[in-house]
Amino acid sequence: MTTITSHDVARLAGVSQPTVSRALRDDPRVSPATKEKVRKAARALNYVPSEVGRSLSTRSTRRIGVIVTDLTNPFYPHVVAPLHDELESLGYRMMLLTERSDEAVAEENLLDQSLDGVVLATATTDSRLPAQLDRRDIPYVFLNRDTGRAGDYASVVDNEGGGRLVAREIAALGHRRVAGVFGAANTTTGRERELGFRLALADEGIGLPEDGVVRGPFEYDTGYRALPRLLDAAQRPTAVFCGNDVVAVGVLNAARAAGLRVPEDLTVVGFDDLPMASWEVLRLTTVRHDLPELARQAARLLVRRITGDADSAGERLVLPTEFVPRGTHGRPSA
Amino acid sequence: MTTITSHDVARLAGVSQPTVSRALRDDPRVSPATKEKVRKAARALNYVPSEVGRSLSTRSTRRIGVIVTDLTNPFYPHVVAPLHDELESLGYRMMLLTERSDEAVAEENLLDQSLDGVVLATATTDSRLPAQLDRRDIPYVFLNRDTGRAGDYASVVDNEGGGRLVAREIAALGHRRVAGVFGAANTTTGRERELGFRLALADEGIGLPEDGVVRGPFEYDTGYRALPRLLDAAQRPTAVFCGNDVVAVGVLNAARAAGLRVPEDLTVVGFDDLPMASWEVLRLTTVRHDLPELARQAARLLVRRITGDADSAGERLVLPTEFVPRGTHGRPSA
DNA sequence: ACGGGGCGTGAATACGTATGTACGACCATG
DNA sequence: CATGGTCGTACATACGTATTCACGCCCCGT
Numbered sequence: 001m002t003t004i005t006s007h008d009v010a011r012l013a014g015v016s017q018p019t020v021s022r023a024l025r026d027d028p029r030v031s032p033a034t035k036e037k038v039r040k041a042a043r044a045l046n047y048v049p050s051e052v053g054r055s056l057s058t059r060s061t062r063r064i065g066v067i068v069t070d071l072t073n074p075f076y077p078h079v080v081a082p083l084h085d086e087l088e089s090l091g092y093r094m095m096l097l098t099e100r101s102d103e104a105v106a107e108e109n110l111l112d113q114s115l116d117g118v119v120l121a122t123a124t125t126d127s128r129l130p131a132q133l134d135r136r137d138i139p140y141v142f143l144n145r146d147t148g149r150a151g152d153y154a155s156v157v158d159n160e161g162g163g164r165l166v167a168r169e170i171a172a173l174g175h176r177r178v179a180g181v182f183g184a185a186n187t188t189t190g191r192e193r194e195l196g197f198r199l200a201l202a203d204e205g206i207g208l209p210e211d212g213v214v215r216g217p218f219e220y221d222t223g224y225r226a227l228p229r230l231l232d233a234a235q236r237p238t239a240v241f242c243g244n245d246v247v248a249v250g251v252l253n254a255a256r257a258a259g260l261r262v263p264e265d266l267t268v269v270g271f272d273d274l275p276m277a278s279w280e281v282l283r284l285t286t287v288r289h290d291l292p293e294l295a296r297q298a299a300r301l302l303v304r305r306i307t308g309d310a311d312s313a314g315e316r317l318v319l320p321t322e323f324v325p326r327g328t329h330g331r332p333s334a
Numbered sequence: 335m336t337t338i339t340s341h342d343v344a345r346l347a348g349v350s351q352p353t354v355s356r357a358l359r360d361d362p363r364v365s366p367a368t369k370e371k372v373r374k375a376a377r378a379l380n381y382v383p384s385e386v387g388r389s390l391s392t393r394s395t396r397r398i399g400v401i402v403t404d405l406t407n408p409f410y411p412h413v414v415a416p417l418h419d420e421l422e423s424l425g426y427r428m429m430l431l432t433e434r435s436d437e438a439v440a441e442e443n444l445l446d447q448s449l450d451g452v453v454l455a456t457a458t459t460d461s462r463l464p465a466q467l468d469r470r471d472i473p474y475v476f477l478n479r480d481t482g483r484a485g486d487y488a489s490v491v492d493n494e495g496g497g498r499l500v501a502r503e504i505a506a507l508g509h510r511r512v513a514g515v516f517g518a519a520n521t522t523t524g525r526e527r528e529l530g531f532r533l534a535l536a537d538e539g540i541g542l543p544e545d546g547v548v549r550g551p552f553e554y555d556t557g558y559r560a561l562p563r564l565l566d567a568a569q570r571p572t573a574v575f576c577g578n579d580v581v582a583v584g585v586l587n588a589a590r591a592a593g594l595r596v597p598e599d600l601t602v603v604g605f606d607d608l609p610m611a612s613w614e615v616l617r618l619t620t621v622r623h624d625l626p627e628l629a630r631q632a633a634r635l636l637v638r639r640i641t642g643d644a645d646s647a648g649e650r651l652v653l654p655t656e657f658v659p660r661g662t663h664g665r666p667s668a
Numbered sequence: 669a670c671g672g673g674g675c676g677t678g679a680a681t682a683c684g685t686a687t688g689t690a691c692g693a694c695c696a697t698g
Numbered sequence: 699c700a701t702g703g704t705c706g707t708a709c710a711t712a713c714g715t716a717t718t719c720a721c722g723c724c725c726c727g728t
Contacts, residue, residue, distance in 0.1 A: 003393075003447060005684055016708050021686055031706060046469070051448035052395065053684030055386045056713045059337075063429075071415040072609070074408065081405040084430060093443060095397075096418060096430045107382075109427060113337060113714090114385035135380070220609075249613070256614040275406070275554075279583070280590040281615045339714055350678045355716055365676060387714030390683045447684090 004047045013041035024049065055114075064302065065095045065115040067129075069122045073219060075246055078274055079121060079143060082292035086299035092116065111136050117302045119143050124186040139305040143298040148188045151314040153305055155298035159189055162287040162321035163196025163241070166269050169323055170239045171204040173331050175267060179212035179237035181226045181247050190215065190243055193271060197241055212237055223250025227258065238332035239267035245274045245286055252282060252328065263330035273324055283327030289319045338381050347375035358383065389448075398636065399429045399449040401463075403456045407553060409580055412608055413455060413477060416626035420633035426450065445470050451636045453477050458520040473639040477632040482522050485648040487639055489632035493523055496621040496655035497530025497575070500603050503657055504573045505538040507665050509601065513546035513571035515560045515581050524549065524577055527605060531575055546571055557584025561592065572666035573601035579608045579620055586616060586662065597664035607658055617661030623653050 006020040013020065015034060023030045023038035030038075041047075055061045064087055068076045084094050097109060099122045110118060111132065118133060118140040125147055133140045142154035170178055180197060183190025198208055211233040216222035223242055227250075230237055242248035248270030252262060260266050263285075270277060273288035297317050304310040340354040347354065349368060357364045357372035364372075375381075389395045398421050402410045418428050431443060433456045444452060445466065452467060452474040459481055467474045476488035504512060514531060517524025532542055545567040550556035557576055561584075564571055576582035582604030586596060594600050597619075604611060607622035631651050638644040 003684090006686095007684080017684090018686075018709080019707060021684095022707090025686085029706065034706080048442060048445045048447075050684050051446040052386060052389045053713095054686075056390050056683085056715095057685045057687080059713070061386065071405075071411040071418070074411075077405040077408075077411050080430075081432075084405070084432060085434075088432075088439065094430050096414075096428050098415075098418060098422075100419075105422065111382045112385040113382075249615075253614040280587040281583075337714090341714080351714090352679085352716075353677060355714095356677090359716085363676065368676080384714050387683095388716075390685095390713085391715045391717080393683070 003050075004045050005053075006047070006049065008045055009038065009041045009047050012045060013037045021049075059113075061114055061116055062092050063095055063115055064092045064299075065097050065110060065118045067097045067099055067118065067120050067122055069099045069217075070219075071096075071098070073246060074274060074276065075218065075244060075272065076121065078291050079295045081295075083119065083143070083295040083299055086296040087303075090299060090303050092299075092303070107132060110138065117141075117306050119298055119302060121145070123147060123188075124184070125188065125191075126186050139302060141298050141302040141305065144294060145187050145189050146316070148191075153301055153310065153315050155294055155301055155317045155319075156188070157289045157294065157319050158321050159192035160196035160199075162271060162289070163193040163198075164200035165287060165321060165323045166241050166271075167197045167200035167204070167206075169325075169329070170241070170267065170269070171201065171206060173239075173267070173329065175239040175332050176206055177212075177235045177237045177332075178206060178208065178239045178241065179214075179230045179233065180208060180241045180243075181214045181216070181223055181230070181251060182243040183215065183218045183247075185215055187218075190218075193243055209233065209235055218244050218246055220246055220250040220253075223247035223252075224254045225250075227251050227254035231258070237266075239269070239329070242268065242270050245270035245272045245277050245284060248284055248286065248328075249276070249282065252284065262328050264333055267329040267332070269329055277324075278326070285326045285329040286324050288322045288324045294319055337384075338379050339387075340381070340383065342379055343372065343375045343381050346379060347371045393447075395448055395450055396426050397429055397449055398426045398633075399431050399444060399452040401431045401433055401452065401454050401456055403433045403551075404553075405430075405432070407580060408608055408610065409552065409578060409606065410455065412625050413629045415629075417453065417477070417629040417633055420630040421637075424633060424637050426633075426637070441466060444472065451475075451640050453632055453636060455479070457481060457522075458518070459522065459525075460520050473636060475632050475636040475639065478628060479521050479523050480650070482525075487635055487644065487649050489628055489635055489651045489653075490522070491623045491628065491653050492655050493526035494530035494533075496605060496623070497527040497532075498534035499621060499655060499657045500575050500605075501531045501534030501538070501540075503659075503663070504575070504601065504603070505535065505540060507573075507601070507663065509573040509666050510540055511546075511569045511571045511666075512540060512542065512573045512575065513548075513564045513567065514542060514575045514577075515548045515550070515557055515564075515585060516577040517549065517552045517581075519549055521552075524552075527577055543567065543569055552578050552580055554580055554584040554587075557581035557586075558588045559584075561585050561588035565592070571600075573603070573663070576602065576604050579604035579606045579611050579618060582618055582620065582662075583610070583616065586618065596662050598667055601663040601666070603663055611658075612660070619660045619663040620658050622656045622658045628653055 006017050010017045010020045020038050023035045087094050121143040123142050123145045146152045146154035182194045214226040251268050255262050255266055270284050270286035273286045277284040277286050340351050344351045344354045354372050357369045421428050455477040457476050457479045480486045480488035516528045548560040576585055585602050589596050589600055604618050604620035607620045611618040611620050
C-alpha cells in the first residue's frame, strides 16, 4: 500500500492539488461545494497530509525539543508532563532529548532545522548550547534553571525567596547548627537557594560552616551520601535544608538507615513539593511552587517567542514560593 | 540570517549540490580531494543538512513515537529513559506522545508519515490504535503490555510467572486470607499477574474472594483507595499482592495512614522493582524484572521490524521474573 | 591512433505540500 | 452590450536533499 498524497485526492475529487490543500485548510477562497467534494475524497482515501511535505513548504515543523538530564529523576516527569500537554494544546509536538547525549549527535539534532523551538530544562551557567541556538536563530527558553544573564527568556522560581523562607522557619524553631545539601554550583537553582538560605540565616546570626555544606547533582544519591558526611561535621547539625525534594528523600532515607528519628533527631526540609512529598511514609516539609504552571508558562513563553510576540529584550517569569510544613521539621532536641 | 543549504556549500566549494550531498555522506564515488574541499566549505558555513529535506527525499524520518499514559506515574520514566537512550544509539530520535491526547490529534500525529515507527507502552486489549497503524503500514511494537493476540511484536514480562512466585511465597509464610489490587481488566499486565497469582494460590488451596480484589489504573491512588475497602472485606486479609510497585506504594501509605504496621499487621508485595522500592522508608518486597532491558529490547525489535529484519509472523520477547524479599512481607500474626 | 572502459561529476528529477500568480467565467453596472 | 470586478480554480514554482542517469575525461590496450 503506497502512500496517499494530495495528488491522489485531487484526482479523485476532479480538482487540482493546490485546491485540495486549500480546501482542507479551510481557505475561504474555495467554494463550499468544492470543499465538500474534496473532503469526501480525502476521507474516502483515508488521506492524512504529510507532515514532512508541509514542513518543507512552510519551513516550520511545529515541533519543540525538550532537553532534560535524566528522566528517572522524579523531578523531570513533573515538568515534562505538563509541558507536553501545554505544547499540544498550543499545536506543537514534543521531541525529548537528553543532555547526556553524545555532543555531536545532540548538536545536529538541534541545528538541523527540525525544531521550531527548544526548552532547556538543564541549563548550567557554563552551557554553550544557548550560543549555538542563538547562532541558528532557534528560539529557546530556560525552564527552572537559567544562565542568570540579562536577555534570557526563562520561566523560573523565586529560589532565593524560597531559601529565605526555610532559613526563617528553621531559625524560629530554635535551630542554631544547620547544614545544607545544594545543587551543583553551576546551576542557578542551586546557587540561588543556597544564597537565600545563607542570607536569611545571617540575619539571625547563624552561620553555615564549611563542613556543613555539600553540593552535587540534584539526585537521590547526592542526599543519601551527603548525610553521613554532614553528621561527621565538627558541629553536628540539627537541621538540614536540601536543594530539592529528591535530594531530601535521599537524606531522609539515609537518616532512617542511620537510625535517626525525624524530626526528633534531625529536621529535614526540601524544595519543590513533588507529589511524593505528601506520602505518608515521607511527610516531607518543603517549599512549594507551582511546578505544572512553571512548565506551562515556559511553553507559552516559547510559543510567544516563536511567533514573535515576546519582548525582544528577554523575559523572565518568576513564580512565588510558599513554605509547606509537614512532618520532617521540629524543634531541636539537643 | 538565512538558512544555509547544500547549494550554498556547493557554490563555495565550486561543485554541484549533489556532490555536496555525496561528499558529506562519504560516498566512495567522490574523490578524496573533492570531499576535502566540500567538508571545508561545509564547516566554514556551519552547514547542517536539513532533516526535513532529507526526510522528504528518503521517505524516512528516523523518528520514533513513544506513547505513554502519564509520565508522572513513576513507572514510565524508568521505561522511557532507557528507551530514549537505546533509540538514540540506534540512530533514531524520540517523539513523546500521550494517550490522553485528543483522539483526532493523536491519530493525525501518528499517521502523517512523520514517524518511522511507534512504541506502544499503554496498549489496552481493546485499543484500536494497532489496527490504524497496520493500515498505514507503520511498524510498531508493544512495550510491557500487548494485546495478547498472535502476530504481535512485543517486549513483555513473564507476568503470570511473577504472579505465581508471589502466591507461593505468601502461601509458604502461612497466609490464608489474601487480597489483590490489580491493573485494569483490559491490560494484559493486570490480567496475567492476577491469573498467575490465582492459579498458584489455588494450587495451595487458597481462594481469592470477590471482595478481596480491586482493579484499577496502575496508579498510586488506586492502591491508596483500595486498602480501606479491602480491610472492610468479610475476611480481612493478612497479605495484599499489588499489580505493580506504584500501586503497592499507595497501599503502603494507606496502611501507614490507617495505623497498620507492615509487615506485622499486613504483608504487601509489589511488582516491577522500581528503584524506589529499595528506599529505606519503603523497603518494598516485590517482583523484579529487568525494566531497562525491557525497553532496550523493544527498541531493538522495533528497529528490526523497520529494517525488515524481524520475523514476519510477529515476535514476543519475554523477560523472566524474580522474587525480591525486602521488608514488607512476613508471617501473619493473627 | 583509435576505441573502450572506468571514474568522477553535473544535470535532471523526485519527494509532498503550500502559495503567488494567472486565467477563465460569471455577474453587475453603465 | 461592453466592460470592470469578483470569485474560484489551475498552473507554476518553491522548499532542501538524495538519487538516477548521462556525460566527459583520462588511461590503457590493441
